[in-house]
Amino acid sequence: MNDLPMADRFSGGRNENPYWNESVWFSISKPEEKLHGFVQYYFRPNMGMLNGGPVLWDPSGTLQWNCLYYNWSHLQAMPPGAEKFNMQARNSLTVKVLEPLTRYSIGYDKDGVKIGLVWEAIGPVHELNTGDSGQQKTAKFHIEQPGRIKGTIWIDARKIEIDCFSMRDTSFGPRDYEALAAGGYFWGIAANSSFHAIAMGDGDEQRVIGGYIYKDGKLASLASGTRKVVEFGKYGPKRVVFEATDKTGRAMRATGVLEDGLIFTGYTDHTVVWSLLRWEWNGVEHWGDNQEFSPLTRFRDIARGVIPAGHKKQ
Numbered sequence: 001m002n003d004l005p006m007a008d009r010f011s012g013g014r015n016e017n018p019y020w021n022e023s024v025w026f027s028i029s030k031p032e033e034k035l036h037g038f039v040q041y042y043f044r045p046n047m048g049m050l051n052g053g054p055v056l057w058d059p060s061g062t063l064q065w066n067c068l069y070y071n072w073s074h075l076q077a078m079p080p081g082a083e084k085f086n087m088q089a090r091n092s093l094t095v096k097v098l099e100p101l102t103r104y105s106i107g108y109d110k111d112g113v114k115i116g117l118v119w120e121a122i123g124p125v126h127e128l129n130t131g132d133s134g135q136q137k138t139a140k141f142h143i144e145q146p147g148r149i150k151g152t153i154w155i156d157a158r159k160i161e162i163d164c165f166s167m168r169d170t171s172f173g174p175r176d177y178e179a180l181a182a183g184g185y186f187w188g189i190a191a192n193s194s195f196h197a198i199a200m201g202d203g204d205e206q207r208v209i210g211g212y213i214y215k216d217g218k219l220a221s222l223a224s225g226t227r228k229v230v231e232f233g234k235y236g237p238k239r240v241v242f243e244a245t246d247k248t249g250r251a252m253r254a255t256g257v258l259e260d261g262l263i264f265t266g267y268t269d270h271t272v273v274w275s276l277l278r279w280e281w282n283g284v285e286h287w288g289d290n291q292e293f294s295p296l297t298r299f300r301d302i303a304r305g306v307i308p309a310g311h312k313k314q
Contacts, residue, residue, distance in 0.1 A: 007125055007143050008100050010045070010084050011172040018046045021175035022084055024095065026106060026119050027166045028149060029276055031287050034058050034259055035068070035160070036276035039106050039115075041093065043078055050076040053091050054108055054115060056153070057262045064265065069113050069155055072266045084170070101125055101145070104168075117151035119166055123194055124219050126212040142171040144187070146194040146214065165189035165287050167196065180270050182294045182313075184227060184237070188254060188279035188286030192216075195252065195281070197244060199227040202298075203312030213246045220246035232309040233260060235302060236273040236292040254281035258290050263303075271299035 014020050023042035029035060041052025051074050057067035064070045076090040085097040085104060094107040101121065108115035123146040149166035152159060167187050183200035197211030208225030225244025229237040240256045261275030272293045279286040294302070301307045 004085075004097065004100050006141070007170055008085050008097055010043075011141065014045065014172075015174070016046060017174040018044070019174050019176045020044065020046050020172075022170075022172045023175075024052075024084060024168075024170050026104070026117075026149060026168045027289055028054075028056065028117070028153075028162060029164045029166070029287065029289070030160060030162060031164065031276065031278070034276060036259070036262075036274075036289060037068075038274075039093065039095075039108075039117075040072070041089065041095075043082070043084070045078060048078045050078045050082070050087075050089055051266075053089065053093050054113070055262065055264070056155070059260065062260055062262050064262070067262055069111075071110065071113075074266075106149075106151075112154075112156045114154040115151070117149050117153075117162060119147050119149045119168060121145055121147045122165075122189075122191075123147070123214050126196065126214075126219055126221070128198075128210045129221065141173060142169065144169045144196045144212070146187075146189045146196075165194075167194075167288065180293065180295060182298060184290055184292045186227070186240075186242070186256070186277060186288060186290040187211075188256070188277070188281065188288035190281075190284050190286045193281070193284065194286070195242075195244075195254070197222060197225060197227070197242065199225070199242075202310075204229045204232075204310050208244055211244065213244070213250055213252055215250070215252075218248070220248045220250065223247045229310060233258070234309065235263065235299075236261065236275070236309050237290065240290075242279075252281060254279045254286070256280075256288075256290070261290070261292075265296075268296075270295055 025040040035058045037056035053071040056069045061067040073091040088094045092110040106117040128142040182202040187196040193215040199206035211222040231239040258275040264272040
């Protein structure tokens with residue numbers, strides 16, 4: 001598999017850090033049913049470990065124990081001979097490269113849940129480069145890419161047809177979350193345009209530290225930007241305004257409305273409120289998601305009502 005591009009294979013420059021991380025993520029949604037989810041997994045090759053799997057939810061349940069389906073499995077052994085995009089995990093998840101940087105198949109069959117999906121790119125790969133020291137500690141190499149994902153999900157006797165916009169990302173590098181600050185990872189995709197950003201900070205305004213704009217066939221990294229939260233829900237943002245300028249000078253302004261989202265504690269040392277997100281940008285609907293992350297102790301205070309979701313650390 002060494003003939004694959006760097007984004008489709010394990011890094012050749014892995015060091016001995018036990019927290020070296022090789023991650024993969026694909027988003028899944030059916031917006032008309034407010035159904036959202038993902039397939040995500042990561043290898044810790046120096047520990048011989050693989051974590052992850054499929055997660056699906058809708059407004060009927062937004063906790064890990066009452067959502068539509070959750071099998072983000074911890075402590076799976078790394079399968080012998082596994083490649084980053086050519087593997088079968090202990091929990092039955094399979095992923096394969098069909099065409100480098102372009103098409104990937106995703107399969108799963110466990111607990112009465114069957115997944116058969118194909119992800120296909122509709123835009124180029126963007127490598128996230130940021131001067132933020134915190135982000136540099138979580139991934140030495142990190143890319144995003146807009147696409148569509150199509151196929152079928154069966155949950156018991158319920159058949160769910162999937163045909164939606166989907167972001168994927170993959171990364172490698174040492175990853176230690178103990179010092180992770182608060183912020184949001186968010187994106188939006190339409191047929192001919194997309195964007196992505198990471199914004200760091202608490203309170204009602206966060207500074208963008210990285211991302212991209214893809215429009216009119218041109219991709220450029222963000223140079224600056226802010227995300228303003230104009231309304232908070234119980235656990236995180238409800239309505240947001242995103243303004244940014246890319247390195248070619250193009251400016252954008254998008255408004256977004258978030259669903260309540262899944263409270264995801266799979267990372268154990270920080271909590272993510274993971275929400276389906278509808279954007280409007282230049283009069284065009286873009287679908288995406290928002291991953292609002294917070295240190296575990298801070299989120300516990302929010303959940304217990306000690307501080308509000310928009311609390312700004314003094």
